[in-house]
Amino acid sequence: DAKTTQPNSMESNEEEPVHLPCNHSTISGTDYIHWYRQLPSQGPEYVIHGLTSNVNNRMASLAIAEDRKSSTLILHRATLRDAAVYYCILRARVGNSGYALNFGKGTSLLVTP
Amino acid sequence: DAGVTQSPTHLIKTRGQQVTLRCSPKSGHDTVSWYQQALGQGPQFIFQYYEEEERQRGNFPDRFSGHQFPNYSSELNVNALLLGDSALYLCASSLTSGGRFTDTQYFGPGTRLTVL
DSSP states (O other): OOOOBOOSEEEEETTSOEEEEEEOTTOOTTOOEEEEEEOTTSOOEEEEEESSSOEEOSSOEEEEOTTSSEEEEEESSOOGGGOEEEEEEEEEEETTTEEEEOOOOOEEEEEEO | OOOOEEEOSEEEEOTTOOEEEEEEOOTTOOEEEEEEEOTTSOOEEEEEEETTEEEEEOSOOTTEEEEEOTTSOEEEEEOSOOGGGOEEEEEEEEOEETTEEOSOOEEOOOEEEEEO
16 A cells, blocks of 8 residues: 655644645555544544645645645644644555545644644 | 444453444444554554445454444454553444445544553
8 A cells, every 4th residue: 555654743833824744655546645633532533635636625725746746735724723633644445445544643733822 | 413423432451351342423324444543653444344244454363353233333342352452442434325435434532442
């Protein structure tokens, strides 16, 4: 399975944009890029996903490099509630029609007032 | 609309014992996946259940087994507990509709298992 590489930790000031990078140089053409985050003492929470084009939703934006070997999760205005571990995941196929998520260690985001 | 629920919240067992963890998926979901998260690590895929069958499993020994019921709820069983089985066990539900798996998995809060 293709792997992802993320920085162990990042720090941001409140109300400033945050760019969380992810490298996935061995990504295949059919791998979707998923981002989940895990707040303290909670299960992971879906953030966003994409294949080739940049994606936006109410939580964040996902910028995907043209060669798809890297991507960046963008939080437009960080709040204290965004402090969490952010996981960049390449979805793995399970059986004929299922998928599992291969989590790495993720990036621990610290947001300071 | 209830999300994914798991029970119990916490559990303490001793080595060699057996444990059963339970999960109720989000309303309308038919697929349940189980993950193990050791302290300081990301979750690791154990197995996934759909239509009451194990669809696929990750790199976990046969001591880990599961079941899915007709109402889509699921159990994770671990036999002959080892100290290394101490972890947060997460259940995630999703929808396999018309044979096409939808992308988002919804996670429960997890069960914290401590093996002494």
